[in-house]
Structure formats: structure tokens, C-alpha cells
Amino acid sequence: MTPTVKQLRAFVVSAQSDSFAEASERLHLSQPALSLAIRKLESGVGGALFARSGRHMTLTPEGQAFLPVAVRLLNDWTEAFADLTELFSKQRGKVTVAALPTLAAGLLPPVISTFGERHPRVNLSVHDVLADEVGQRVREGRADIGVSVPPLDSDDLAFEPLLLDRYVAVCPEGHPLLVGETVAWAALAGVPFIGINRLSSARQAIDRVMAEVGGTLDIRCEVNQIATVGRMVAAGMGISVLPALSFRQIAAAGLGHRPLVEPVIERRLGIITRRRQPLSAAASALHALLRERAAEAP
Template sequence: MNPSVKQLRAFVAVAHSRSLAEASERIHLSQPALSIAIRKLEEAVGGKLFARTTRQLWLTPEGEAFLPVATRLLNDWTEAFDDLNERFLKKRGKVTLAALPTLAAGLLPTVIATFREQHPQINLSLHDVLAEQVNQLVREGRADLGFSVPPRESDDLTFEAILNDRYVAVCPLGHPLLEQTSVTWAQLAGYPFIGINRLSSSRQDIDRVMADVGSPLDMLCEVSQIATVGRMVAAGVGISVLPALSFRQIAATGIEYRPLVEPTIDRELGVIMRRRHPLSAAAMALLTLIREAD
């Protein structure tokens, strides 16, 4: 038994008008086609839905019972396709993002503002978390897009490079390192150092480079937030290393920075997505804006 949507529409139209002629005009279907649709529906359900007189149709008790069900089914059908159409038109839906704090504060605000102007009815959610958490949120489908460094050993994820960042030495105003146009990594070892969270991708890069140059840092303290690093450096507590992009999210009063060289480290940043999982129309629209913002 597989009644069609056409048959349901025919049944509801006739049930409301009690006339084949009126129902035919209402749903733009010829009377013979309407009669065939009703007959096939009755054959499918196994009994009569209408009692017929010479001039009018009346619902049988079974037809009366079925009318609200058929009406609900048609409404659900229409709403389902309206919802789907609105999602493709980006008039409805949700996009969830996961991003490193430097990207969440440095790159995404302008992009999100533009997206909201273009698609005000799409809900956005943003998680600013560490790199491994970005990977996990995307992997589990809890984030549509991730913005981070390239994931390691992740065959289930894809990475699309968007921009390159570089590390800089951050010092309080008047610090001797600021007299130079650039700072070598080895020079960092001579001053008290404010470290960022050990689990962050930036800290892992810093520790690896310092091990390579053979100059251990004089680690004064570790903090979790980049903004806190900026405040402590400005207060003269020590120096630090941060991604250049992070200066979009911290108050630069009282601090300056110089490029780090020997070696010069490029920090590739980009979009992380699940492999073999297509994006929604809304998520794709946001990704397009990210690509254009580079």
C-alpha cells in the first residue's frame, strides 16, 4: 500500500469541497484524473472513503477518520520541502565553528559580521579552543568547520591552508631586544619568559624550536590566555613569544614585538573539515567568506 501525495491532495480537496468539479479547480487537476486518484487511493487503503450521490460526495466514517491524518501528512510534506528550500537558500540553519583563540579573535570577527549581514537567519556558534579540541569537535561532527594548524595523523580530516602566520618576540617598551629589527630564538634564553599553556600548538612550536637551538628558556610562569601574556609583558614581568596574528586580540599598550629569526618559523593556519562529509549550504557560504578574507 503506497498512496501518493497526489492521491492525498485529491482526497483532501474533495473532502473539503464535496464536489469533483470544485476540487478539480482547487488543485488544478482534471475531473477524470481526480476520479482516478480517488479510486486508486481507495484501492490502496482497502475500502471506500466517499459515499456518492448523483450530485455530491460524502465522507464515509473511515474517510472522516482519515481526513485529519491526510491533512497533517500533506502539511508535514509541504513544511519539509519548505524547510529544505530555506536551508538551500540559507534562510534557516545553524553553523558551528571551532577555532584557535588567535583565529577566533583575529580572523573570524570580520568574517562572521559579514556572514550575519548576508544571512541573518542562520544561527552561528563558535568554540575558541586548543588545536586538539578543534580536531575533536570537527571529527565528532560537533563543529562544521575548524580553524587551526594542520592536524597530525588524521586521515579522517582534511586541511585547507588559508594563511601563514609567524612568531614574534614580545617585549615591554624600552626592552633592549626592541633596539634590534629582529630577534633570534637563542636570544630569548637570556630573559625571564612568560609562557603560554603547554597544550597549545604555539607553546609546542616554541618548545621544539628552543630545543633545536639548544637554548632553554628562563620560564618565569605559564598562563592560559594570550591576553594575560600581553598584560604581564606590558607590566615588565618578562618577555614572551606569540603568533603575530594574536596582536588583533590583545591590548598592545606598553608592548612591542620583533620578528623572530634563525630560524624563521611559518605557522600555517587553515580550515579543517571531515573527509567525505559534505558541508551544508550555510557552512559552505561561510567557508567562501573565509577564503575571500585571506
């Protein structure tokens, strides 16, 4: 028979007391209930743990050998539940997020700041990666939450939309494309262009739309970082196309932008999780905060 926690506690407190009367008072148990717990424990382990003499008791050699083991077991039990309580109360834990660079730099910073203030003992790790890798990291359990465009081949992934983003033409100040309030996609053809990484979801969408309108981009340079796009455009090296969220990260003197139309292209951005894998309490708190922040976004 496996001893119960109640029996172990009865044994340890009794061993650390001068009498069963004192032990029963400390445990808030009647003496008959305490004696029954000790007898069941002794029956389960196969022998006496106490030598009784009237109201007094002493540990048998077997009881002396078992006492440190019982103390350790009780401490492990208490610590295990204390750890679990801390996890559920978000006092401790770890959350890993995989996010598009656009969202890692645009949406996440205020979310991370607020989360850190509310749950300072939860470790938060953010990986800014391309869309395909966001889904893959969530699928493989290397990320608790993904923040990205809807994943492909997503039978095992859930996508919760958060917001819609549109594409904008980014130009140096004074560029002819900034004259109107909007820019048609076809007007980008033949204009010196600074392209972002061909593997990014945004670049793939840009190339797809240009093919649909029958235009060809005059790619002068390709870069990986959105900030680099902004500096090159501001320097007059060409124009570019970025998601509106991305432009807000690099908006600075020397840059202008206009919404792209004909067609108007919107991309859905949201939270990716595993369908059959519940989130931890800490990850759920971050999930709720992302939704809250997205609802406040302009």
C-alpha cells in the same frame, strides 16, 4: 499500497469542495484525472471514501475518519519541504566551529559579523580550544568546521590552508631586543620570559625551536590567555613570543614586537573538515566566507 501525495491532495480538496467539478478546478486537474486519483486511493486503502450521488459527493464514515489524518500528512509533507528549503537557502540552521584561541579572537570576529548579516537566522556557535581538540571535535562531528594548524593523524580529516603566520618577540617598550628590526631566537635565552600554556600548539613550537638553537627560556610565569601575556609584558615582567596574529589582538601602549629569525618559523593555518562528510549549506557558506576573509588578510 502507500497513497501518493497527489492522491492525498485530491482526497482532501475533494472532501472540502461541494463537487468534483469544483475540486478539479481548484486542483487544476481534469475531472477524469481527479476521479482516477480518488479511485486509486480507495483501491489502495481497501474501500470507498466518498458516497457519490450524481455530481455531488459525501464522505463515507471511513472517509470522515481519514480526512484529519490526510490533512495532517499533507501539512507534515509541506512543512518538511519548507524546512528543507530554508536549510538550503541558509534561512535557518546551525553551524558549530572549533578554532584556536588565536583565530577565534583574531580571524573569526569579522567573519562572524558578516555571516550574521547575511544569514541572520542561522545559529553560529564558536568554541575556542587547543589544536588537538579542534581536530577531535571535527572528527567526532561536534564541530562542522575547524580552524587551526594542520591536524595530526589526519587520514579522516581534510586541511585547507588559509594563511601563514609568523612568530614575533613581544617586549615592553624600550627593551634592548627592540633595537634591531628582527630578533634571533637564540637571543631569547636567559631573558625573563612569560610563557603561554604548554599544551598550546604555539608553545610547543616555541619550545621546539629553542631546543634546536640550543637556548633555554627563563620562564618566570605561565598563563593561559594571550591578553594576560600582553599585560604582564607591558608591566615589565618579561618578554614573550606570540604568533603575529595573536599580537595584533593585544597591541597596545607599552608593547613592541619584532619578527623572529634564525630560523624564520611559519605556521600554516587553515580549515579542517571531515573528508567523507559533506558540509551543510550553512556550513559551506561559512567555509567560503573564511576563505574570502583570509584572502583579504594583510
